[in-house]
Amino acid sequence: GNSVTQMEGPVTLSEEAFLTINCTYTATGYPSLFWYVQYPGEGLQLLLKATKADDKGSNKGFEATYRKETTSFHLEKGSVQVSDSAVYFCATQGAQKLVFGQGTRLTINP
């Protein structure tokens, strides 16, 4: 079945640094791809999505581009803030469900 693999965490950056969290996928066909975010003590919420190749999803300064040639959907942000500290999950569509990666914990220091 479809699956995603995320870069190992945790990731620690200083405020205003550039962020990349890597995600690669294995899929039959071209399923939609997603990034979900989990802030401390909360459930997950959808951050952004892309539904086809070369689509770029964006939200709250985060971006990710669906790249068929490299089977990737890396999450990027140009200047992170302390409030971006959270766990980030890459996800794709499985049969009747979403399939999540293992999550990457991001900590931003002031």
Place this chain on the structure above:
Amino acid sequence: DGGITQSPKYLFRKEGQNVTLSCEQNLNHDAMYWYRQDPGQGLRLIYYSQIVNDFQKGDIAEGYSVSREKKESFPLTVTSAQKNPTAFYLCASGPLRDSREKLFFGSGTQLSVL
């Protein structure tokens, strides 16, 4: 306010005890899901339901049971057969046609073994 509510926030289980985690949603969603979250392992699907009185096993259903008697409720029972129940449990829901896209999550229940 519409949303998905999990309770309790923290739960402790004794040896040999069954415990039930509550999940209620007032979003009128058909599909509901239970995920288990362990550090470094991401989310693993336990059970899901797409319609009242019907549910399907996910990837790690052993030691768990569910019911879906009402559209808005999808309780999860962690039975004594689950030998390693300590984890963070997340309930989610979504409209059936979008359930493979956007899910709405509760704030989770942390289950620990005494």
